[in-house]
Amino acid sequence: MPSSNINRDDTGAPKTALYGGVTRSRVSSQSWKRAMRVSFKQSGVDTGTRTKEAAKLLANKLMSLDSSLDEKAALDKTSEVFKAASIKLDKNNETGALLLVSPGQIEKLAQYVIDHDELDKKEVKKVLKTDNSLDLALFGRMVADNPELNVEGSAQVAHAISTHEVVPEFDYYTALDDLQSEDTTGAAMLGTIEFNSSTLYRYANLNVNELAHNLGSSDAIKGATDFIKAFLLSMPTGKQNTFANKTLPNYVMVTIRPDTPVNLVSAFEAPVNSKNGYVQSSINKLEAEYSATLSFVAKPSLTVVLANHQYESKQSDQVDNLADLLNEVTTELTKVVQDENTNN
Structure with a gap:
């Protein structure tokens, strides 16, 4: 992501996290879930x-x-x-x-x-x-007055962090008064905005069985693809007018697992170091970590990758566009849900 400040802390600075002994850029899960709910509304998805x-x-x-x-x-x-x-x-x-x-x-x-x-x-x-609604089924609901009305969320969204160390930077800005005399010197307003630039690793998981419990089987499959699409294409809006940092993912990996979700963030516990960009090195470390996890968990029933053509992936199951990725996910989830219904 280029210069940006999409998720601020209480001082107005971009949120950060200490991981692997260095400071990382961070975007909170709450911030991204809010962006996803807005994306649902804009796409006509049933939203609460x-x-x-x-x-x-x-x-x-x-x-x-x-x-x-x-x-x-x-x-x-x-x-x-x-x-x-x-x-x-x-x-x-x-x-x-x-x-x-x-x-x-x-x-x-x-x-x-x-x-x-x-x-x-x-x-x-x-x-x-x-x-x-889909967002209620995904993110859940807690009612302190009456826990009977609680809804168990079927999705979990991690705080996004940079795959590498970041160093804070500051934009010093000034503004002139349009009615100010041409002979008058000095700015009518000045200040600073803290920002950083980073390659983010983002992770979320979805319990499709729980989503089916909340929505029903057929709606759950459609809801899963809506969830993936919104997660990939949405972005929190903090300081967007200042930095215009709306970008798209360079690499996406979707896995459908029968046993347990796996967050591959440990691939970046040792931060990526590079003078020629972070994306390709981050992809290499992510795919190496994915392969390493296969020694601990069952092989996914589906692993599908969508990557920007500038970058190389060693994964065999790759698609050319987002529509193909969602089609593969839909096909596999249909099989999974049908098998689950048959077994029950």
Whole structure:
């Protein structure tokens, strides 16, 4: 990645991590998951809303389904729903913490309220546990007020780190006032922005069986490919207007494993050293580490690689484009899910 500051700490500096005895560039998993959720929305993928105002979402849906309800009546009914679900609302009808709810859950809750004068706690909770949106099924939901409503996330996203050591740099900038007299010298504003440039190793895993439990088998396969695509093409937006650092991956490896996920970050515990770029050396170390892991775990049922044509890969199963990669993943996951359903 070129000069950038896509994920800042509390001082405004790019986040870092100490690994292998040197400082690495770091991008938090939370930051990238947020970018993925935005990517889902832009791509038309079913996406939930994470908010303290879930009660207001439900009230608005109730009013759209029943024109006889005004805002107060709708909020009163909404309060009953959240009480039945054992979720506390404050005086502003907001939850104490952010709550992720899917469009399908809001729709079904509203219809249930309209169809029933008396609310059944079990039914209310059942609605809140079904019709998960993809982001809810992937990243999960924790409800402190009522753990019954928790959803176990099927995906794990690691903090991305650079494969090499980074040294912080600073951009000293000045700005002129457009209405400032031409005879006036000096800037109207000045400051500094810390940034770095790095080759990042990014890793995520997905429990397809758990995703199928959350979404159903057919939706899980489509959801898995949407997850891969969003993970590859999304990017956090920190300081994008300043650095315009929107780039694409140079190398992608996807494995489908029957036993355990494997993060290959240990390939970079000894940082890459190079005066001719880091990408090819990083690919070489990653593929060597992948081969080494085969002594400890079962061989994946599928390993597929997509690489920029500038770089060499020793992996035999390579594809030419992202569409082919997703097609191979879809084909293999279809077999896996069918076998799982047959065995059950």
